[in-house]
Structure formats: structure tokens, C-alpha cells
Amino acid sequence: MSSAATQRAILPEGWPTPRGYANGMVAEGRVLVTGGLVGWDAAGIFAQGFLPQLRQTLINIKAVVEAGGGQVEDIVRLTWYVTDIATYRSSLKEMGPVYREVLGRHFPAMAVVQVVALVEPQALIEIEATAVIGR
Template sequence: MSNSSSARAILPEGWPQPRGYANGMVAEGRVLVTGGLVGWNAEGVFAEGFIGQLRQTFLNIRAVVEAGGGHVEDIVRLTWYVTDIPAYRASLKEIGPIYREAFGRHFPAMAVIGVSELVEPEALLEIEATAVIGG
């Protein structure tokens, strides 16, 4: 993957280095915003379980960013909507390697929000991404 991104993480002086996310990002270029992407494939079939859906959602985000002319390094924000926060917390050790498979060691600003349900009844999570391409 080439890194065409001007995006860089912001770390205020004296703050501890966050693990797995950035406190803020700054970038210049064209903005690409995804809709809420879920863990189904191109045929609309959901992957099994939280981790399976998470992996597929990450791949879907990468596919949309690349289709828009970007790279994963251009992603400046991920907003996660999760229907089962305890399942998310229980999966933290599994999430890291799956995240790195899709996005490498690029960690944009992120938020994880617990929700009671999503529009797609089978969806266990939904993630929105913002990327800034070029610049």
C-alpha cells in the first residue's frame, strides 16, 4: 500500500500516547464519507458472529475507500455502532489482529458507541468512515 495521505495524528503535549486510535487527525484533500457499513458481503450475506462481522465490515470500509481513489492511510475517523458492548470488550484481544489485517498500523480518531439495535436486524455492528484523499 502506498501512503498518499497527508493525514497525521494529533497528540497534545503531555498527553499519553493512545493505543489503537488517535485523539485527533488533521489532513488536507478530498473528503470521502461512507455510510454506515455492516458485516455482509457483496451478496448481502452476513458473516457469522461479532468477529466475523467486524472483519467483513473492515474489508467493506477498505473497499469503499479504495474505490474512491484512497488508501486505508487516508482514513481519519471511524465511528462504530455496536449492539453488544460486553461482546466488544470481550473481543478486544481478537480485534487488534483483525484490524491490522485490514488497516495495518494506521489508527485514526475513533469512537465506539453502544446502541440497542441497527436497521439491519442481523447486524451486530455498523461503522462509518471518513477519509481525506490526496492533499
């Protein structure tokens, strides 16, 4: 069974349609939960700047989900931790193409939280993902 058949976005009646995320997701299957992933490559070298780190972080999420037998469309939740919410907000227009390049037009439930710092001092963003892999 394909992933698309095992999940759906939730939109309460009368609510505006969210743009670039879902308010909630219903899914059935095996749960894969990532740790907090950051914008470094397999050698541990960080991309320079917020957007390059975002891109690498999304690539890392995709790699973990695929290594667990899933695909991008199986992701039902992303929790983003950023060290500078102003940078996040000022980068929204540029983030769309970066996001779609890696994860396509799949928009799960998301939350964005500003934090004082991340464990890796060079990290500007850290993202946790939850995927539900088909039956």
C-alpha cells in the same frame, strides 16, 4: 503526494499515547465519507459472529475508500456502532489481529458507541468512515 504527507495524528502535550486509535487527525485533501457499513458481503450475506462481522465490515470500508480513489492510510476517522458493548470489550484482544489484517497499523481517530439496534437486524456492528484523499 502520498497520503502520509497530507495527514498527521494529534496528541496534546502531556497526554498519554493512545493505543489503537488517535485522539485527533489533521488532514488535507478531498473528503470521502462512507455510510454506515455492516458485516455482509457483496451478496448481502452476513458473516456469523462479532469478529467475522467486524472483519467483513472493515473489508467493506476498505473497498469503498479504494473505490473512491483512496487507500487505507487516508482514513482519518472511524465511528463504530455496536449492539453489545460487553462483547466489544471482551473481544479487544482478538480484534487487534482482525483489524491489522485488513487496515494494517493505521489507527485514525475513533469512537465506539453502543446502540439498541441497527437497521439490519443481523448486524452486530456498523462502522462509518471518513477519509481524506491526498491533494
